[in-house]
Amino acid sequence: MVSIASGIIIDTFGQLREDENKMNSDIKDKCFICGQENIIFERSSDGSSSGFKNHLKQNHYMWNYLYYIAYLQWKDSQYFSGIKSYVNKKIKDKDMSWISFGRARELVKGEDEQEKQAKQMEQSSVNLVQQLTHSNDIISALKEKKEKKKQHFLQQTQPTQHKEQIGSQQSMALL
Numbered sequence: 001m002v003s004i005a006s007g008i009i010i011d012t013f014g015q016l017r018e019d020e021n022k023m024n025s026d027i028k029d030k031c032f033i034c035g036q037e038n039i040i041f042e043r044s045s046d047g048s049s050s051g052f053k054n055h056l057k058q059n060h061y062m063w064n065y066l067y068y069i070a071y072l073q074w075k076d077s078q079y080f081s082g083i084k085s086y087v088n089k090k091i092k093d094k095d096m097s098w099i100s101f102g103r104a105r106e107l108v109k110g111e112d113e114q115e116k117q118a119k120q121m122e123q124s125s126v127n128l129v130q131q132l133t134h135s136n137d138i139i140s141a142l143k144e145k146k147e148k149k150k151q152h153f154l155q156q157t158q159p160t161q162h163k164e165q166i167g168s169q170q171s172m173a174l175l
């Protein structure tokens with residue numbers, strides 16, 4: 001009986017420890033606002049800025065969201081602009097869709113950059129194909145020119161050979 005009770009206690013503590021570790025990992029390695037993981041920002045960062053820390057401090061600074069909510073509650077709603085009215089209505093309806101879950105400006109920028117690089121690569125391959133085609137044209141033209149010169153040279157040399165042959169035949173006949 002004691003062993004069953006101690007087993008249940010150990011299992012329960014093990015589960016609690018696992019849950020706490022998961023919670024700490026979420027706090028440390030995920031953005032509170034968008035929920036994106038640390039490693040995604042570090043991969044997309046160009047090295048000039050520390051991706052995840054920079055994201056937490058500038059783009060998704062969670063306290064700014066709290067200040068904004070407090071500001072909307074404090075300010076008279078008749079002075080709200082379009083965006084403030086929109087967010088205020090969402091907050092009153094308990095709708096959190098105005099917060100960018102799963103989206104971050106830096107990551108969208110990274111996708112744009114990848115798209116740009118893909119387009120540049122495509123353009124450079126098109127340029128390469130054009131250059132190769134042009135080179136082939138030049139090579140064909142040079143081959144044609146060489147062939148013409150060869151033909152011209154053969155036409156020039158054959159009559160002289162013929163003349164030489166005739167000349168040698170005449171000289172043989174004279175002898």
Ligand SMILES: [Zn+2]
Nearest residue numbers: 031033034060
């Ligand atoms: Zn974020």
